[in-house]
Amino acid sequence: MRRVYFDNNASTPLLPEVFGAMRPYFSEHFGNASSIHHHGQETRAAVERARERVAELLKCRAAEIVFTSGGTEADNLAIFGLVGAGDHVITSTIEHHAVMNACKHLEGEGCEVTWIPVDGKGQVDPSDVQRALRPNTKLISIMMANNETGVLQPVPEIGKIAAEADVYFHTDAVQAVGKVGIDVKQIGCDLLSLSGHKIHGPQGVGALYVRKGTILHPMIYGGRHERSRRAGTENVAGIVGLGKAAELARAGLERGDLNEMAALRDRIERTILRGVDVTGVNGERAPRVPNTTNIYFDYIEGEALVIALDLKGLAVSTGAACSSGAIEPSHVLTAMGLRPDRARASLRFSLGKQNTAEEVDFSLALVPETVARLRELSPVYNRQAAGS
Numbered sequence: 001m002r003r004v005y006f007d008n009n010a011s012t013p014l015l016p017e018v019f020g021a022m023r024p025y026f027s028e029h030f031g032n033a034s035s036i037h038h039h040g041q042e043t044r045a046a047v048e049r050a051r052e053r054v055a056e057l058l059k060c061r062a063a064e065i066v067f068t069s070g071g072t073e074a075d076n077l078a079i080f081g082l083v084g085a086g087d088h089v090i091t092s093t094i095e096h097h098a099v100m101n102a103c104k105h106l107e108g109e110g111c112e113v114t115w116i117p118v119d120g121k122g123q124v125d126p127s128d129v130q131r132a133l134r135p136n137t138k139l140i141s142i143m144m145a146n147n148e149t150g151v152l153q154p155v156p157e158i159g160k161i162a163a164e165a166d167v168y169f170h171t172d173a174v175q176a177v178g179k180v181g182i183d184v185k186q187i188g189c190d191l192l193s194l195s196g197h198k199i200h201g202p203q204g205v206g207a208l209y210v211r212k213g214t215i216l217h218p219m220i221y222g223g224r225h226e227r228s229r230r231a232g233t234e235n236v237a238g239i240v241g242l243g244k245a246a247e248l249a250r251a252g253l254e255r256g257d258l259n260e261m262a263a264l265r266d267r268i269e270r271t272i273l274r275g276v277d278v279t280g281v282n283g284e285r286a287p288r289v290p291n292t293t294n295i296y297f298d299y300i301e302g303e304a305l306v307i308a309l310d311l312k313g314l315a316v317s318t319g320a321a322c323s324s325g326a327i328e329p330s331h332v333l334t335a336m337g338l339r340p341d342r343a344r345a346s347l348r349f350s351l352g353k354q355n356t357a358e359e360v361d362f363s364l365a366l367v368p369e370t371v372a373r374l375r376e377l378s379p380v381y382n383r384q385a386a387g388s
């Protein structure tokens with residue numbers, strides 16, 4: 001059966017070049033990067049080359065990159081590495097769980113957290129961040145691009161506010177890296193998270209940019225790896241893969257590859273909105289990363305549509321989470337003001353480098369008929385169609 005994968009915000013396939021770069025580090029180059037002999041020197045050099053590649057992608061110094069086990073750990077390290085009891089943190093209501101649940105944990109540990117709302121387009125208003133500042137504010141953590149809608153946040157404006165107030169600024173850029181150009185100085189952030197498997201690198205590896213001079217407490221104690229900011233023998237093959245993925249991401253951005261992806265994404269939106277009634281794009285009027293669209297299909301359970309499309313070979317996703325047996329609508333979409341039923345009726349299509357125009361055609365042929373079939377089963381839709 002033919003399968004098309006449009007869930008690249010969940011995870012991207014490893015590019016063959018990335019796998020090729022990693023392969024020797026599973027076999028002949030096995031040394032511990034901390035060892036001083038030849039085998040260690042070989043893997044140390046590979047780790048440092050990868051660090052340079054990641055730094056080039058973010059336009060920072062190699063020494064400012066800390067390798068982690070992924071985006072979640074990078075987010076946690078940024079937050080727990082800086083914030084302690086009595087501190088105040090500013091974050092948003094649309095953060096990924098890696099930031100949101102870390103901040104909720106802080107609330108239970110004697111910290112105060114201000115949750116900044118978003119508007120109907122899915123964006124934080126920087127003046128709300130300004131107003132939320134307090135004398136004990138230690139950290140602002142606002143994501144760069146939302147994982148569900150792709151909406152970009154006004155991070156340079158927030159960076160300016162943070163700098164003026166002398167408060168640390170962390171941005172979770174896991175869904176922005178490789179999709180838009182990043183310059184940490186232009187953003188004005190002190191910390192920035194990224195993840196390998198969102199940029200066609202391996203799962204289980206990520207990085208945190210830590211601006212020079214930032215005093216960050218480690219979360220994991222052990223040896224003096226990563227300049228004592230993250231103990232543990234380096235995941236050399238993973239780090240090499242992340243470095244290669246970063247190099248390819250930068251080359252793709254420079255070539256303008258993402259323009260093609262944006263055109264495919266726009267075609268998905270146009271065709272669905274034209275061909276299927278009572279649909280719309282969540283976050284349509286905001287600046288967005290080029291690979292993501294989040295579309296609501298009223299009178300449908302998003303989960304049911306995901307399953308029906310999967311049975312026909314198309315992989316997409318909802319932002320909904322199953323908690324205690326009930327499907328909770330996405331916290332991101334409800335924060336944007338969507339009614340819970342519309343939030344539950346929303347699907348995310350997210351493209352990757354491997355997707356083709358032909359795959360878009362395949363999926364666009366499937367979606368309208370699948371939606372129509374599910375709506376036939378919906379008493380609410382039928383009443384509406386009958387005009388009652």
Ligand code: PLP
Nearest residue numbers: 070071072096098147174175195
């Ligand atoms: N932050 C955002 C915005 C994400 O989309 C994700 C993953 O979906 C993460 C953090 C967590 O990254 P990882 O899967 O590498 O732990």
